[in-house]
């Protein structure tokens with residue numbers, strides 16, 4: 001994998017969309033498959049172990065054809081053979097039926113590796129599993145072992161706009177250039193890149209994609225009706241890799257598109273309109289996944305306007321897709337974004353629980369409530385949302401954010417695997433985990449765009465890969481997935497994996513250190529959310545305050561004296577979070593307002609913790625940058641250059657964070673740094 005992309009001067013990149021870099025010009029093609037585009041975790045070389053051997057493929061159908069095509073291409077490149085008739089072989093890939101299942105059985109006996117699946121997607125996942133194993137798949141003997149996903153829905157939500165939005169651009173919170181799907185107000189004519197995207201997603205286990213922004217503007221609304229053909233084309237490009245397409249729809253569609261006087265979910269005319277629209281969707285896209293809905297949230301229309309509940313709204317749509325096996329993903333991100341900062345009783349963190357828990361048991365089986373993993377909005381540190389686990393009679397999907405809106409916008413290295421894994425392994429009632437409670441699946445907001453490296457920052461690909469693997473296996477060790485990603489993407493040059501691990505492993509905690517401290521969150525510049533502004537949201541209608549004064553900082557969310565949010569948790573967490581004495585350090589300021597002299601479990605005072613972590617965070621970025629520089633000879637030059645540039649910006653930004661946060665708290669508290677370092 002060398003020489004596939006040439007960088008353009010950074011000024012041109014900056015012009016191409018502020019924080020993104022979408023104008024990188026492509027130089028020469030790579031190995032037939034990924035012309036001008038980073039092959040990510042599927043470089044040609046990853047197929048060498050299969051491509052040099054003899055493979056027998058049994059079964060029929062479109063996905064078997066995909067598997068056949070993959071193996072045939074590898075054999076063409078590396079000299080092996082593929083056949084559909086019994087011949088001596090090293091690998092058997094066999095589909096025994098098609099029951100819709102996604103698992104496969106992998107074993108090895110008498111010098112032959114076998115993958116058997118009873119569902120077509122299972123065969124595809126089995127193939128990519130063999131790719132992941134590489135030569136190891138063809139060594140020794142192994143007992144047949146079942147591999148199957150723990151979660152049936154493993155989905156990416158694209159916040160892509162069809163038409164460029166005047167404020168949010170082509171991709172809302174997108175840091176990787178334009179959209180893979182949409183350009184100049186319509187679906188891309190050439191969907192080859194979309195097909196390649198589907199291939200990458202299948203290779204890490206993702207099986208569903210929502211193709212447009214949850215904020216549905218005028219052009220995007222029409223994807224449901226007269227622009228359905230464009231959705232069908234995208235679905236056609238993703239189908240060979242087992243990926244179903246979903247659509248974000250506006251709750252007001254019957255009015256906006258159908259000319260009806262109301263969108264009241266209990267109005268028979270409204271449900272009839274949805275039933276008809278849905279029938280047309282399934283006629284065009286028979287394997288359509290369903291609708292994603294952001295209702296009564298940040299200005300989007302919803303059932304509240306008619307005095308109806310969110311269960312009424314979701315169930316009306318669920319009924320429309322039910323005959324076709326579709327699902328409605330109804331988002332729980334509902335809060336008052338016009339609150340008054342003077343009003344101390346309103347707490348944004350409480351909102352989702354307060355709105356939805358009373359509706360438990362009322363949602364249809366195919367209505368999935370999609371809950372952000374934390375109660376706020378994808379901050380670098382939040383507690384797990386108390387809604388998860390509090391609605392046993394409702395199917396929940398957990399939503400993560402791969403796009404790094406609040407975690408460095410793909411200019412900073414921030415591998416989110418450990419954060420997501422902590423969330424998924426969190427025991428909501430001391431026993432059952434978030435991963436096990438996510439019966440409706442795991443969803444991430446995609447971090448991909450039309451950038452040649454897919455994710456802007458090449459190392460941000462690790463987030464996408466890790467997300468897919470965690471969705472397949474929520475209890476899996478994210479470090480294992482990181483190692484897989486490193487091996488596939490970068491190969492096995494000595495020293496390389498160690499260096500990359502040291503850069504990525506702790507990068508989330510490093511980011512946490514130099515940004516907002518101890519779970520307080522939201523010290524970002526309002527609007528675009530990049531870079532520090534300690535008081536940026538302190539007097540804002542969107543909520544999220546830190547209440548710093550000369551004596552202390554943090555939000556009192558206790559039941560005893562605060563907003564009562566801590567009481568939304570099951571035991572033991574309600575008690576653990578209620579008291580500043582038992583609350584974990586990293587969440588202290590999320591749950592409590594404490595003095596600067598308050599001593600943490602770590603033994604440090606809050607103010608000294610703030611100073612120390614901010615100095616440490618910057619030092620860690622400097623160290624990571626050095627490690628990256630030392631890998632220059634082991635990494636493709638284009639990739640190396642891109643990451644080197646990003647590191648320069650990360651370091652500049654980390655220093656800015658350090659100096660603003662430290663100065664702010666020094667000025668508020670008047671407490672000097674015990675170690676006498678420079679604070680401005």
Ligand code: GCU
Nearest residue numbers: 172173214215294333377405
């Ligand atoms: C955040 C983000 C918005 C997005 C919203 C959502 O608030 O900043 O751009 O629309 O989340 O999840 O709906």
